[in-house]
Each structure stands twice: as structure tokens, then as C-alpha cells.
Amino acid sequence: DHLLSARGLRCDPDQIMLTSGTLHALRIVLSAILRAGDQVWCEDPGYPAARKTFAHCGYRAVPVPVDEHGMRIAKGRIAAPSARAAYVTPSHQFPLGVQMSMPRRLELLDWAKRAGAFILEDDYDSEFRYDGAPLMSLAGIDRLQRVIYLGTFAKTLFPGLRIGYCALPERLIADVTAARAALDRFPGTLMEGAVADMLNSGAFAANLKRVRKLYREARDVLAETLEAASDGALSVPVPSQGLHLVARFDPSVDLTVAAQAKQAGGAEGWLLADTYSRTRPLPGFVLGFSGHAVPQLVASAERLARESRSALRAKSKPVRRA
Structure with missing residues (x-):
């Protein structure tokens, strides 16, 4: 309900996986959708910790330039036409702060559909909007077909809470669930009920x-x-x-x-x-x-x-x- 009202993202509860943060979600999801050596488009400049995660897991991060409209999709097609995924921060690009334009969003979604690739949408800080209404999330536009949506409560509540989440396309639920069981079978769940109460009560x-x-x-x-x-x-x-x-x-x-x-x-x-x-x-x-x-x-x-x-x-x- 929160994702629908805040980001225009409609999904079933079974499509949501809770994690200890964005990087944790990346490790689990990527292990389910990629093979060692696969290429991933990354924004340049971009989030260094995500690039390090890709490299540590054996994937090849391909830098794709960013301008005032967001990631330059045409440059990505040239640099790595066979990439299997793209990691983007479209709502508030890290670090430049630009918002990916609607034409670029549609261009990125078209690439993913044609290439059979997935988009990792890191929607960090999307809750902190000060001027005007934000564009709908990529996952909302895509209806969770080729987009994996990543979020966290680290900034909206506090980092030590260690609760993040991702919303998955239905086709990935089984594979990601199997990867989660292999990598992190017994996650801590003590605080999840408290956060759910905050969301339901209006306190959040x-x-x-x-x-x-x-x-x-x-x-x-x-x-x-x-x-x-x-x-x-x-x-x-x-x-x-x-x-x-x-x-x-x-x-x-x-x-x-x-x-x-x-x-x-x-x-x-x-x-x-x-x-x-x-x-x-x-x-x-x-x-x-x-x-x-x-x-x-x-x-x-x-x-x-x-x-x-x-x-x-x-x-x-x-x-x-x-």
C-alpha cells in the first residue's frame, strides 16, 4: 500500500523480499539473474559501493555516462550491447542529483525488454521530495516486468534498523527465493512488525x-x-x-x-x-x-x-x- 501511494507501484505482498539493506538485496538478486562475467550498466558518476559489490560478486560493471537527463542509454548500447542488467538511481541520481527524464526512462525500459535484461531501480531517498511531485517509479511504469525495485528504511527511520526491501517481477520470485535461502536462510525479523505497525498507523x-x-x-x-x-x-x-x-x-x-x-x-x-x-x-x-x-x-x-x-x-x- 505504501509503494502504491508513494511511488505508483502496484505489487502483491509475495513480490516483496525484506533484506538488511540495498547492497544485501543486490547480492541476492544478482546471484539469481546473472552468471559470473555478465555485464551490468552502471551510472558514471555513480554509487561506488554498488560498483564494488558487482565486482566482488564476479560481474563486470560497465560505466555509462550521465547527463542532466540521467543515464545516456545510447552510450550504454555502444559500450555493452550484451549487458544483462542496468543499475540506476532514476529518482535522484547519485551523486549529481538529476532526475531521469521520462524519454530516458522509456528508452531504458525499451532496451531492457528488447535485450531480455533487468533494471535494478535503486529508489533511495525518494521519500524526501521538496519541490513538486516526483515522476512515477520505473517499476510503476513497467508494472514490475523487467524492473527490480530497491528501497530501504535506513534514511526514513534510522540506519541501525537494517531493514531494506526489493519488489520483484513475478517471474523471479522462485529463483530469488532459492538464492535467498542459500545465502541468508534465517534473517532477523524482530523489528519488521514494529515497522509494519508504523506504516499502518500513519506514524511513518x-x-x-x-x-x-x-x-x-x-x-x-x-x-x-x-x-x-x-x-x-x-x-x-x-x-x-x-x-x-x-x-x-x-x-x-x-x-x-x-x-x-x-x-x-x-x-x-x-x-x-x-x-x-x-x-x-x-x-x-x-x-x-x-x-x-x-x-x-x-x-x-x-x-x-x-x-x-x-x-x-x-x-x-x-x-x-x-
């Missing part, structure tokens, strides 16, 4: 409404502080969804500037360059804004902006020759 929806307001304020404060305190050195597009934003230098800036500023400023999060595989990386930072008091965000943003200016000045100074 009430909590989302409350934290959206907090996170919107945190997002705006972080973006405004970074741009103002950096004197324009950092460009910070304000995302309409999610719990992170990207602060970018001009593309011409050396990648070491961001690395030096991050270390000197004591900032956590990713370097934007670390999320790229083959596409030319952009200099900047991937910064989360949830779970922090506003004064802490302001102080941290001012410190990172100050160190960014310092690193830029140091890099632009001419080297004196003896």
Missing part, C-alpha cells in the same frame, strides 16, 4: 512530514552558506530531492584542490571525483545535510568554503624557479 507518514521540513531548512542553509562563504568559488545547485547536495568548482580547477580543501576543512562525505569511473571527473564535494544541527552545518560549510578558497589560491600561485 507523520514522521516523514516532520523531517522533510527539517531537511529542507538544512539543505537551504548549507547551499547558501557554501556559495556565500566561498565567494563564488563553489557552485551549489539546490536539489529538489534527497539528503545530499553537490558543491562544484569550475571544471577547469585541478582535482587536487578539492582533495586539499576537504582534508584541511575536516569535511566528511565524498569527493565528487571519487564517484567517477571513466568519464572525466569534476572537482567538488558530495555533502550530506541530514542529522546535523543548523549551527553545525553553518560552521562546517564556512570552514570548507574557507579552505576551498585557500586551496584555490595556493594552486594558482606561480612556482618560483631557483
Whole structure:
């Protein structure tokens, strides 16, 4: 019922498998649908942990460039025409934050149907939408034919809960269930009833409404502080969804500037360059804004902006020759 109302995804309870998180779901599902050496399209830039999971399990991650409309499907067809799966974050691309356009969604679904491949839709942070209505999930458009939908309660409740889930096409239920039994026969179920009660009682929806307001304020404060305190050195597009934003230098800036500023400023999060595989990386930072008091965000943003200016000045100074 939650997936239908929130993401336009209609499915039977038997199609839902609970896991300890997205990566756990990936390991189980991929073992049921792929063979060692099979190719998987991955967004570039994209989620490094997912790429590591594919490699560790013996699959070949193929980087596919991302632009302002999402994954470039035509590039994927050229890079790996025989790929058996595609891993995407269409609602809020990690890390760039773009939303996959409807034409790209339909193009991706058409590829999967023609290729007999599956799409792994990681719909992380889809609950945190601040501006306008989101596009329907890929799985909702596809009606769970070629799309495997991945979600988690790590952000909407708390990470230590360790409850994620996937919604499966009916044709995969038997194979995925067999893989689950072989890999993880006795999962912990103690907290599942409590989460079900929250969903049924309306407490889950009430909590989302409350934290959206907090996170919107945190997002705006972080973006405004970074741009103002950096004197324009950092460009910070304000995302309409999610719990992170990207602060970018001009593309011409050396990648070491961001690395030096991050270390000197004591900032956590990713370097934007670390999320790229083959596409030319952009200099900047991937910064989360949830779970922090506003004064802490302001102080941290001012410190990172100050160190960014310092690193830029140091890099632009001419080297004196003896």
C-alpha cells in the first residue's frame, strides 16, 4: 500500500523480499539473474559501493555516462550491447542529483525488454521530495516486468534498523527465493512488525512530514552558506530531492584542490571525483545535510568554503624557479 501511494507501484505482498539493506538485496538478486562475467550498466558518476559489490560478486560493471537527463542509454548500447542488467538511481541520481527524464526512462525500459535484461531501480531517498511531485517509479511504469525495485528504511527511520526491501517481477520470485535461502536462510525479523505497525498507523507518514521540513531548512542553509562563504568559488545547485547536495568548482580547477580543501576543512562525505569511473571527473564535494544541527552545518560549510578558497589560491600561485 505504501509503494502504491508513494511511488505508483502496484505489487502483491509475495513480490516483496525484506533484506538488511540495498547492497544485501543486490547480492541476492544478482546471484539469481546473472552468471559470473555478465555485464551490468552502471551510472558514471555513480554509487561506488554498488560498483564494488558487482565486482566482488564476479560481474563486470560497465560505466555509462550521465547527463542532466540521467543515464545516456545510447552510450550504454555502444559500450555493452550484451549487458544483462542496468543499475540506476532514476529518482535522484547519485551523486549529481538529476532526475531521469521520462524519454530516458522509456528508452531504458525499451532496451531492457528488447535485450531480455533487468533494471535494478535503486529508489533511495525518494521519500524526501521538496519541490513538486516526483515522476512515477520505473517499476510503476513497467508494472514490475523487467524492473527490480530497491528501497530501504535506513534514511526514513534510522540506519541501525537494517531493514531494506526489493519488489520483484513475478517471474523471479522462485529463483530469488532459492538464492535467498542459500545465502541468508534465517534473517532477523524482530523489528519488521514494529515497522509494519508504523506504516499502518500513519506514524511513518507523520514522521516523514516532520523531517522533510527539517531537511529542507538544512539543505537551504548549507547551499547558501557554501556559495556565500566561498565567494563564488563553489557552485551549489539546490536539489529538489534527497539528503545530499553537490558543491562544484569550475571544471577547469585541478582535482587536487578539492582533495586539499576537504582534508584541511575536516569535511566528511565524498569527493565528487571519487564517484567517477571513466568519464572525466569534476572537482567538488558530495555533502550530506541530514542529522546535523543548523549551527553545525553553518560552521562546517564556512570552514570548507574557507579552505576551498585557500586551496584555490595556493594552486594558482606561480612556482618560483631557483
